Amino acid sequence: MKILKYSDVTPHNLYLNRRKFVEALGLTSLAFVATPTTAKQSYSTSAKPNTIDEITNYNNFYEFGTSKTDPAKYAHSLTTDPWEITFEGVSQNKKKFDLPEILKGKAIQERIYRLRCVEGWSMVIPWIGFPLRDLINELEIDNNAKFVAFETVYRPTEMRGQKRATLDWPYREGLTIEEALHPLTFIATGLYGKELPNQNGAPFRLVVPWKYGFKSIKSITKISFMKEQPYTTWSSENPREYGFYSNVNPNVDHPRWSQATERVIGEGLFGERRKTELFNGYIEEVGDLYKGMDLKKYY
């Protein structure tokens, strides 16, 4: 089967104009059944982004320690250049790419997404990067691939948290192929118009705005396309509490706390809680992916 590449269907000049770029996304969607036709032109939230200070000093990145302030303290020890990403489940000969090779020709754009953590808080982050589908469409993926698996780099010498077995390293996450190809699913390489700080998952991380934050895996070195649902860290650590899907859902509580509302980071000590939205507000965009699915069972 001839695999349609992104460049085959998108004239290069369309990259330049953002609005037209989104139209181009609509064009490519002909090749993929999973893309909803109702997709909005802009996926960013209009909410006010958190400050760079908040975004870079409140991180869950257990590779550098379990405290939220550990990543800001210790993430500088990670070497992010050079950075290589290995692909599995692809039929092309070349399976390893340097980051510049991957970024070449990608239309870099800004996406302002609200990140809703499974712990019950949220913040708004202006990411810089490109939709994951732009990358996937350049690869020759095995025909029967149904899932995409991601792996964070494993480097205990540079990531002090990995010296302890807090989690079963390396950190792994996964998506269905339909989720991975959704135009909302984003690869972030920057933040606030600048290079991605290490504590936020430099140099290459996933952002899936309708899922709990832990699905958005950081510092990725391996991407595999596979037939079976992949191993994912948190859902294996505690399957009762963290599901493979982990879609933001105010109606399905975490066994130990309610998910109905969230603390808004940046609102201060007396800030009001925010009502959590189904799919973090993206029901129109991603609702079709889970049509008929029992969200209480597939949490």
Add this chain to the structure above:
Amino acid sequence: MTSSILFKSLPVSLLYCILLIPIPLYFYWGIVNQLGPDPLRFLEHKYGELGLIFLLITLSISPLFKYAKINLVRYRRCIGLVAFYYIVSHICVYFFLDIGLSIDILLSDLQKRYYIIAGFFAFITLIPLALTSNNFALRKLNIKTWNRIHSFIYIAIVLSIFHFILMSKTWTGELYLYTGITIFILILKIKSTKIYKKLSTYSNADISK
């Protein structure tokens, strides 16, 4: 006479002040937004963690005297009450700020969330201890009753550790530390109980036969 009483009681009241200062101080830092991006969670956890630490210190005073001959017994009531005030502050942050005075959330938390149930009962267990931590109660109650009430602290510390374990996502360094200290204190306590001593004399007697 009066001067010697003053001399003896002054350090304890000073200790109260020093140990309690962080409560208003952290709260002030919270108001002026000096506690990082998530001041509410910071304050809630800080009060709770300090409450646990002071509980553990209170519990260490008796084994420290017994095994290391370090006598801090005179500070025990003070530190125990300080622990209680931190725990009250911790619960106030939860009730007034975290769940925003919502009785609905409180009741659903108390039905569904094991860590909140454990924490709630830890607090309930500590109330009679706090109420009887004064000379008046010491005089009114007979010493056996008073001792029995104050042995509730062992129940409270076990519940508090469960509260901490059940709310954590993974086993962090602090969690290992506090659980380890608790287990150590409990072992020392069990070793000093009458039942244990009786059992061990019997088994020793068996061996010597």
